[in-house]
Amino acid sequence: MAPATKLRFGAPDKTFFYSLLVVSLLSAKILHLFSHFTSVPILLFVLYTPTFFLLDVLVILGARLLFQKWRIPAILFSIVNTGLCVSQMTFFFETGAEIKWAEGGKVMSEPAGMFGLLMSGLPVFLMTFGTVLVVSYLSSPYLYNAVFQFMAACYQVLFNKRRVIVTVDAAGYTSRSLSRGPKNRLAKMITLVLGIVTTLVLVIVRPRSPYPHMAGTLPFTVFESLWTKRGEFCQASPYEGRVPFPFPDLISEQHWEEPKNDGYMRGWKPGSEEKEGRRAFPSWLPEKPEKPLVGFSKFYEPKVNKRAMVPPTSSAGRFDRRAVIPQGSGEEKAPTEKPMSYDSVQDPLRISNLEDDLLPQLQAAFNDPSNPIKIKHIVLLTLESTRKDVFPVVKNGKLHQMIQKTKAQENPDEYGDIESLTLEAEYLTGEVSFANASEISKDFGGLNIMDVTTGSTFTLKSTLGSHCGMWPLAVDFLEELESDVYQPCLAHIMELWNQQAQAAKSSSEKTLPPWRTVIMQAATGKFDRQQQSFEQLGSQTVITREQLQDPKAKYKVHEPEVNYFGYSEKTLQPYIKDLIDEAASNKTRLFLSHVTTTTHHPWDTPENFGPQKKFIGGWNHGNMNKYLNAVKYADNWLKEIRHMLESSGIADETLVVMVGDHGFSFADDSNAKTTYANPHINNFRVPLVFRHPKLPRLQISAKTTSISILPTILDLLISSNSLSQGVETETAKHLIHEYEGQSLIRPYKTSKNGRRAWNFGVVNPGGTHLSVTSADTDFRLVIPVCEKAAHLFSNLRKDPGEVNIVQEWDEKKVVSTVRKQVGEEEAKWVEEALKVGAWWIWEGRRRWDYTGESRREDRGAAHNQDGLLEHDHWWNT
Numbered sequence: 001m002a003p004a005t006k007l008r009f010g011a012p013d014k015t016f017f018y019s020l021l022v023v024s025l026l027s028a029k030i031l032h033l034f035s036h037f038t039s040v041p042i043l044l045f046v047l048y049t050p051t052f053f054l055l056d057v058l059v060i061l062g063a064r065l066l067f068q069k070w071r072i073p074a075i076l077f078s079i080v081n082t083g084l085c086v087s088q089m090t091f092f093f094e095t096g097a098e099i100k101w102a103e104g105g106k107v108m109s110e111p112a113g114m115f116g117l118l119m120s121g122l123p124v125f126l127m128t129f130g131t132v133l134v135v136s137y138l139s140s141p142y143l144y145n146a147v148f149q150f151m152a153a154c155y156q157v158l159f160n161k162r163r164v165i166v167t168v169d170a171a172g173y174t175s176r177s178l179s180r181g182p183k184n185r186l187a188k189m190i191t192l193v194l195g196i197v198t199t200l201v202l203v204i205v206r207p208r209s210p211y212p213h214m215a216g217t218l219p220f221t222v223f224e225s226l227w228t229k230r231g232e233f234c235q236a237s238p239y240e241g242r243v244p245f246p247f248p249d250l251i252s253e254q255h256w257e258e259p260k261n262d263g264y265m266r267g268w269k270p271g272s273e274e275k276e277g278r279r280a281f282p283s284w285l286p287e288k289p290e291k292p293l294v295g296f297s298k299f300y301e302p303k304v305n306k307r308a309m310v311p312p313t314s315s316a317g318r319f320d321r322r323a324v325i326p327q328g329s330g331e332e333k334a335p336t337e338k339p340m341s342y343d344s345v346q347d348p349l350r351i352s353n354l355e356d357d358l359l360p361q362l363q364a365a366f367n368d369p370s371n372p373i374k375i376k377h378i379v380l381l382t383l384e385s386t387r388k389d390v391f392p393v394v395k396n397g398k399l400h401q402m403i404q405k406t407k408a409q410e411n412p413d414e415y416g417d418i419e420s421l422t423l424e425a426e427y428l429t430g431e432v433s434f435a436n437a438s439e440i441s442k443d444f445g446g447l448n449i450m451d452v453t454t455g456s457t458f459t460l461k462s463t464l465g466s467h468c469g470m471w472p473l474a475v476d477f478l479e480e481l482e483s484d485v486y487q488p489c490l491a492h493i494m495e496l497w498n499q500q501a502q503a504a505k506s507s508s509e510k511t512l513p514p515w516r517t518v519i520m521q522a523a524t525g526k527f528d529r530q531q532q533s534f535e536q537l538g539s540q541t542v543i544t545r546e547q548l549q550d551p552k553a554k555y556k557v558h559e560p561e562v563n564y565f566g567y568s569e570k571t572l573q574p575y576i577k578d579l580i581d582e583a584a585s586n587k588t589r590l591f592l593s594h595v596t597t598t599t600h601h602p603w604d605t606p607e608n609f610g611p612q613k614k615f616i617g618g619w620n621h622g623n624m625n626k627y628l629n630a631v632k633y634a635d636n637w638l639k640e641i642r643h644m645l646e647s648s649g650i651a652d653e654t655l656v657v658m659v660g661d662h663g664f665s666f667a668d669d670s671n672a673k674t675t676y677a678n679p680h681i682n683n684f685r686v687p688l689v690f691r692h693p694k695l696p697r698l699q700i701s702a703k704t705t706s707i708s709i710l711p712t713i714l715d716l717l718i719s720s721n722s723l724s725q726g727v728e729t730e731t732a733k734h735l736i737h738e739y740e741g742q743s744l745i746r747p748y749k750t751s752k753n754g755r756r757a758w759n760f761g762v763v764n765p766g767g768t769h770l771s772v773t774s775a776d777t778d779f780r781l782v783i784p785v786c787e788k789a790a791h792l793f794s795n796l797r798k799d800p801g802e803v804n805i806v807q808e809w810d811e812k813k814v815v816s817t818v819r820k821q822v823g824e825e826e827a828k829w830v831e832e833a834l835k836v837g838a839w840w841i842w843e844g845r846r847r848w849d850y851t852g853e854s855r856r857e858d859r860g861a862a863h864n865q866d867g868l869l870e871h872d873h874w875w876n877t
Helices: 014-035 042-047 054-069 071-095 101-108 111-138 142-159 185-205 211-215 220-227 360-366 398-409 423-429 459-468 490-504 530-536 545-549 569-584 622-648 706-719 727-738 811-821 824-848
Strands: 164-168 173-178 377-383 444-450 515-520 541-543 589-596 654-660 688-696 698-701 758-762 769-774 779-784 791-795 806-808
Touching: 014 054, 014 071, 014 111, 014 142, 054 071, 054 142, 071 111, 360 688, 377 459, 377 622, 423 444, 423 622, 423 688, 459 490, 459 530, 459 589, 459 706, 490 515, 490 589, 490 706, 490 727, 515 569, 530 541, 541 545, 569 589, 569 622, 589 622, 622 654, 654 706, 688 706, 706 727, 758 824, 769 824, 779 824, 791 811, 791 824, 806 811, 811 824
Parallel strands: 377 589, 377 654, 444 698, 515 541, 515 589
Antiparallel strands: 164 173, 444 688, 654 688, 758 769, 769 779, 779 791, 791 806
């Protein structure tokens, strides 16, 4: 062993600064992981733990080499990184959230804001820094020596060479010794290599969220935040009050529409003086309701913007990040008092067709005294993951051709019967391919709407459109629950009708039975606050897996769960029958909302359905075959619901609305076989049917979304005189003009005075992409919201499967590329779509009064459970 030597007098103690770096780094990482501990299943947390510390290990080992050769740069690095780590810990202790390094530039640009922020957290910062100093002092020089010995041991194992080990004692003396030859070198080498390979494999296979975020470490997270351009939609809206519309000429006074003399249509005047005032209180609303009327708050006390935001720039839909005043600067603007709720009079995008006549066939049907049409009950069926091309499967369609092709290449006897796959869907839609045409009326049955896309490929956001006529937020998961709904949902309107009927009992006005509103599914209500979401939709009764399992449940479940979400729909059969029987006895008017779930991944079917069959050949169609079996099961279930309505005698007075919540793309559609962050068009195309035995059979083409469902239902109720001829009808005639969607029983307007009928689709989970289409074209643009992804343009008429799309990572480039490769008309449309899409994102946040970030991982520990399934036991993964 070489003699010990004393470090030079006055030289900084590198062992202490190395310990300072390691202690602060690991402390910040442990706290970071702690904040996410409840966001992932514990077994997965343990499994991926090595990947969480991979970058930290690289920093610790790299810093040790740096300290060995270049002391001063290493010490400077230690000081800077320690400051970052302590700041990160302090921010968490103060706010419970994680610091956003990308926002650091805003704070640094305002000295007053920076000073206020530093002073507010200074005591905690000093305590945290002091604790790190003490622990670092106590662990010096032991960490310094231990890490080098570990590195030398690994070197010996890998290369079978001895190294000179330099150690430093507590007094600052260095000593050198030659390392010993490794014992059991082969076993140690295998262990080391296996550990490295396993960690790298785990890094590759781990899910994309939130695990990469959990693995981030300083200083890499700072570099990533400062050097990686964040999308402008990642943060909260910079606008105060209404967002400036990007095409002011289209909403100028010359295009305004005056109120109609009927007293119902209030006109259309975006930017008019009316926005500053409060509308007259409606005569059909009770001034003091028995209980709060959810969804009607804008008529009582309009929501107020309490945010401190700077005015927008002149560039509509865009803003200057440098203009945002940091909180704590003392320069925030005073809260404004502008109404935050939605007002159809002020909506630049709203196009109404309510002033037009009904479709001729419908008008004739409603005027026919020999065939009176009444709608006493409404059943709204949300068909999980149901693509339009399986509702029904159409003969010689793309899916049918693919099935026939693969079936011909193998033994046909091994395949299921594609012709019987969706017979009930054929009956309901009137699109007859394989069913017995003589059993399906060509004249009556209702409306089958073609060219429909969903408002969101995230189910719980999609239901906001179908049940409430509202667009969801383009942010991850159910942040809509943090605010009141800005429009009354259908169940809220029925609750109002019930209160009106109660008040009318003392008068001579004739009333109808009360509305009974129920929403049910056989799956769990514990996914991403789904129970609360169902309650937000306004139904009096909510039934999910948890209610079915309740020991006090009316009917016991005697079958096993069909998948990780819950039971098959058959477990709901006795509950649905009870509701129908109650309605048949004239005790109630029924509004039943039912979400089917067997067609959700993993597409397992109950045992009594029988073994699953193969419909498509090939090794890569396993999931598609499971999906088609689930579609067959769902088709049978819809037939059973129809039979329950018919056997009870209320089918002729029941409107059944069927809509897909979203589609699903498989291997033949796109590389991504999921709806998550996947904007492929087959995730958006859905069926929409308004089934009523006495309505004329119509095939209607309308490029719309589910936001048209609620106004169409109200229009049907009004046109068929199905409401009490008093305040109930009066209420419906007023409310129908409040919604954004058009009625589908009138000619659908694709444009008006130069304004297009725009449609939007929020991609699961919400904050990744936005799909933009317009009813007057076949063009489609996908805009990244807060995702490192390209802009996508397609022409769905020429390329319905989106095989050849234009992809560009920059919005300016996507315009120029479309102009070059496709045409001038398409390029101009893309320019419009970019501006309208940006406006719509900010406007949605204003309506919902949402001030948070787009992505879940940016919102802090309080949102760790967003988008997760709450399991019954901690060991479930």
